[in-house]
Amino acid sequence: MKLSRYIKVFPFEKRPGYLLLYSTKKASITLVKEEAFDSIDRGTLSPGNEAMLSELGMVVPDDETEKTEVSGFMDEINRRNPRLNISVILNLDCNFNCIYCYETGMKGKLYMTDETAALLTGFIKERFTPGKNSLNIDFYGGEPLLSAGLIKSISAQMKSFAECRGASYTFTLVTNGSLFRRRIAEDLVSMGLKGVKITMDGPPEIHNACRPFRSGAGSFDTVIRNIQETCDLVNVAVSGNFQKANFGKFPLLMDYLERKGLTPDRIYELKFDPVMNRRAGRKPAADYTDGAMTVNEPWVIRAGTYLRAEVLKRGYRTPKISPSPCQVEITDSFVVNFDGVIYKCPVFIGRDGFAIGDLRNGVRDYTAAYRLGIWKNRECADCEYLPLCFGGCRYMSYVRDGNIDSLDCKRAYLDAALETLVRQDILYGQKKP
Numbered sequence: 001m002k003l004s005r006y007i008k009v010f011p012f013e014k015r016p017g018y019l020l021l022y023s024t025k026k027a028s029i030t031l032v033k034e035e036a037f038d039s040i041d042r043g044t045l046s047p048g049n050e051a052m053l054s055e056l057g058m059v060v061p062d063d064e065t066e067k068t069e070v071s072g073f074m075d076e077i078n079r080r081n082p083r084l085n086i087s088v089i090l091n092l093d094c095n096f097n098c099i100y101c102y103e104t105g106m107k108g109k110l111y112m113t114d115e116t117a118a119l120l121t122g123f124i125k126e127r128f129t130p131g132k133n134s135l136n137i138d139f140y141g142g143e144p145l146l147s148a149g150l151i152k153s154i155s156a157q158m159k160s161f162a163e164c165r166g167a168s169y170t171f172t173l174v175t176n177g178s179l180f181r182r183r184i185a186e187d188l189v190s191m192g193l194k195g196v197k198i199t200m201d202g203p204p205e206i207h208n209a210c211r212p213f214r215s216g217a218g219s220f221d222t223v224i225r226n227i228q229e230t231c232d233l234v235n236v237a238v239s240g241n242f243q244k245a246n247f248g249k250f251p252l253l254m255d256y257l258e259r260k261g262l263t264p265d266r267i268y269e270l271k272f273d274p275v276m277n278r279r280a281g282r283k284p285a286a287d288y289t290d291g292a293m294t295v296n297e298p299w300v301i302r303a304g305t306y307l308r309a310e311v312l313k314r315g316y317r318t319p320k321i322s323p324s325p326c327q328v329e330i331t332d333s334f335v336v337n338f339d340g341v342i343y344k345c346p347v348f349i350g351r352d353g354f355a356i357g358d359l360r361n362g363v364r365d366y367t368a369a370y371r372l373g374i375w376k377n378r379e380c381a382d383c384e385y386l387p388l389c390f391g392g393c394r395y396m397s398y399v400r401d402g403n404i405d406s407l408d409c410k411r412a413y414l415d416a417a418l419e420t421l422v423r424q425d426i427l428y429g430q431k432k433p
Helices: 034-042 047-055 063-071 073-080 114-127 144-164 182-189 204-210 220-230 247-259 298-313 394-401 411-428
Strands: 007-011 018-023 028-033 083-089 134-140 168-175 193-199 235-242 269-274 333-336 341-343
Touching (some): 018 034, 028 411, 034 047, 083 114, 114 333, 134 144, 144 168, 182 193, 182 220, 204 220, 235 247
Parallel strands (some): 083 134, 083 333
Antiparallel strands (some): 007 018, 333 341
């Protein structure tokens, strides 16, 4: 047996003579005695250690076979995927005026019509092929709850359809939270609502400056009240977008949540990410420039690891570092805009060259448009971080270069942050929801 190519080895000071191993391929973690680790190269690993490390993906029979398996990772996911996932942009209207919105320049009184909704349900039925047993819709906007009636109409049809096929139907919302009151939550949960993602950009003074109502009034208190009223009905995940100048104040939001009774047992997940810049040259001009251009920026690494530790030490759940395929590469995942035009990722709606069809005419080949398999090259294949990156984020390449022809390599980020992230998971652990 040989040591996996996709593994990181760290010292473990708390137990002298041991090494901390992390598999980027399986997101597995273990401690191994130094002499056992050294025996891998010598070919003298004991049967017990060999069985354990093989199960964890840390030793493999053959180096080239492992590379081939990882190269086929997306193909295997698509072959086994039992779910059809559709992200639906119900409208491009919003009652907020967020300073960094990536939809700037596209917003307006633009709503999905009943006719387009009928085409959408037909598209879903056609794509829900034999072998699928799970149908999920992610409702986006704008603000999706401005189209609450359409959510109910589509969900009623899709729930009935899925159940007639012996399958399940669920849906989720990405919402600013201002309209997610208890009565609407009760109605939607009965129709299949499984989870809600609500954005809170720090304590009141920061959130209200970044995410005001369109009138200019602060939205913080309204959103908090709605979370308090609904978190017993549905999984509420709180996300947030930090900037270089304000990330240090985000723990104040966590403290506030606890004081208001929104403790770890009531919040499904808590996660913070940097605000990303809009691409220069957008119309109207991309006047927001206080965000990041890449996750490799030192301040982003510093802020992200700091805030993750603050989340975990308070007992909140947050995503573990693990392989997370981009939805662009998932065959049965689509984004449908309000006008029926189809994309592979929400951030590319309305951008030239990224539409892959429409509800009337179907989906055309998008291999070249989205650079599928861009990570299938010698450099990526030899990189121990490939299972955590797979070429990075296409949108970040677009922000940086104006196209997605090059990789968004995350090596600098993972070199700097991975050991810290792994140690955070060991130190704090996470309870399952």
